[in-house]
Amino acid sequence: MRRDIQISRESTNAVRSRSGNGVARDLETLLNFLRIRGASTRPLVARETGFSRAVVAQRLGDLQSTGLVVDSGRDASSGGRPPQKIQFNADRGHVLVADLGATSIDVAVADLDGRIVAHVSEDADISAGPEIILSHVEQLFDNVRAVSGQAGGVPWGIGVGLPGPVEFNTGRPVAPPIMPGWDAYPVRERLTNRLCVPVWVDNDVNVMALGERAEGSARGVDDFIFVKIGTGIGAGIVSHGTIQRGVQGSAGDVGHIQVVSDPDIICRCGNVGCLEAVAGGAALGRSALRAAEQRASVTLAEMRAQRGTLSARDVAEAARHGDPVSVQLLQQAGRHIGQMLATAVNLMNPSLIVIGGGVAGAGDVLMASIREVVYGRSLPLATRHLQIRHSTIGDRAGIAGVAAMVIDELFAPERVSSWIENGSPVGRPEPAFY
């Protein structure tokens, strides 16, 4: 992230040197104002941005000539002849987004507001390796652009979410546990070089956090923690409206925080007592199997006899039917997750925690235990206004979040200043260094 910004500042400066004035910066201010605030009148733009009306008229004219800003009817609210309104033109370009899961590929076209306009979804096994999977993604990009009527246009950017740790600067997976063959594969470089557009790659949890902020349970919230409880456990941390990736991009990797000291609980990472090893979906499934084998739970034993195996989903179902062992398993998992979150709350003092991922749908038992520990173990000042909510958009968070990531990057002030005088980032010479 740091290096990235450094580079983009250099290109910004290069453009400024050429233009020799602050026009690009003024255009960026006005464009992002309209993009974030929505349709507006010229007097309102002048008042809120602090530019004179003459400057606003001139610069909005420039933006209109590039197609980035368009007329949008009249404001009916004031007396006399209502003033003309203008708005950001989200249809001026499009971006391509892909959200890769362990067994699925979601690919979509989004407009410049990050709204999904076409979406295809397919089964695919990530362990087939990067060559096969990314070729398939490229194929799906073509398909979905055809569906959306964008086959002719050049996308402004591409975003990819991957189910494992990613070094954001380089766009390469780092020792991803469920992605054999992907370690250090240059995902960003490959797509950049093949498609000649800027590409950003991040892990699935960070993009889900961005998706929750764009259109889910964290809409409009600047400081929150998103926790995905699936087979494993991960977190996306948003602070001052920005995803916190940390220095190497591993921030939020909470699955391997130690929560119990029992030397018998060995995690797949090799350490003992990791959160994932006691509260992840895989761990819940294992505990349920054990309870079924030992006939501690008749319900689970019957489910196992029917289904051959047991997953976290089965534990949730059994808990809903009142199976005390399953209720206890979910309570234990919730308390361990709550313990990690209480620490995170004391460290970071967010205003919201959003719980998502497959196991999060397990119902109220898990959520109640998480709440109990977080509110009981965090500082009163830190929990005074703290909310803990379920994800409301579930699986959609991924693809919406990848779109939000690309839009955030494309419209970051320094980056806008470097392309705005061309009217779009398309066709710039060095997308790789973008």
Add this chain to the structure above:
Amino acid sequence: MRRDIQISRESTNAVRSRSGNGVARDLETLLNFLRIRGASTRPLVARETGFSRAVVAQRLGDLQSTGLVVDSGRDASSGGRPPQKIQFNADRGHVLVADLGATSIDVAVADLDGRIVAHVSEDADISAGPEIILSHVEQLFDNVRAVSGQAGGVPWGIGVGLPGPVEFNTGRPVAPPIMPGWDAYPVRERLTNRLCVPVWVDNDVNVMALGERAEGSARGVDDFIFVKIGTGIGAGIVSHGTIQRGVQGSAGDVGHIQVVSDPDIICRCGNVGCLEAVAGGAALGRSALRAAEQRASVTLAEMRAQRGTLSARDVAEAARHGDPVSVQLLQQAGRHIGQMLATAVNLMNPSLIVIGGGVAGAGDVLMASIREVVYGRSLPLATRHLQIRHSTIGDRAGIAGVAAMVIDELFAPERVSSWIENGSPVGRPEPAFY
């Protein structure tokens, strides 16, 4: 913090509306460039900021006429007649800073680079309450300004560090455990109203983190965690070069994170197993007393007989003399602190941890245990380049950090844009809303 920025944006906009152009913003860019980069030639300024040479010449002229920028000799490095260099004038104004401890008041005058130019230190008991202590601080402000030769000038801002939780937006302590009478006292408002200058108040740990960044072990580091191990334990979190205060300002309050589940370890906060209750200086002193009473350690028993009581300092001394019980106590404390930090590293992926505070001076045993756990329990990606260092400036971090806080706030881009056309923030109508 959020509300603060909101307000400052509004005042920025008010100024921009009056000036009707981006001049204030250009002046801000140039001023902060020189302030951060040091003395520079005009061609270099033009190249690095992207402004044309004509704009640079004109705007630097404006800044010189306000006294914020001054000539600084010639650049000898290039051939021919060396170009004139210019620099930020840190003597153009001064700020007043106070760092309050449990039993001490440090007060200083700093220049606009945050360098301390005069400093007085006195014993004082914070539990005397805010009226008595702040009157005394105001008196010391007069004294130190007289010493520094600044008695005539109006300070540009005031900063205060307090030994307890502070809500940064309002500048009020929130249920501070060792500050009876201070809860919710309007420290910021009082000083603002009496001295008619902008005031910022924060807790001692956050300001120490800023001090380490300004001139200590975290110099130039953008993403780090500072941990103060004193009577209690607290952390200051810096991310992207900015202190992370969280939504209510309680971020970094790590002393009450649960690290053991032993129901017998009851913390003064009422919870069980808090970090502070097992690894803080007070806890170390208590454990040492117990070891002396039970004659588990002859060294500690002898020290106790001589001194009447035992503190963390005594444990450190006994450990240096090879007392095995004291070594063990420090190892245990270090492991618990390391456990909290391993979690923090997994959550935030910083590049540096700085250990400071009175107990941090206990020597290598404590540090070795902290390192052992952090490197053993954090993700390999997160510790690949992670460093763990002692504070090198110790107590000086507090006063240097308060100065850095005030300078950071005064020169925040939005705030500079609101005062730069006056040449200084002095005499603005509403310092309270600053």
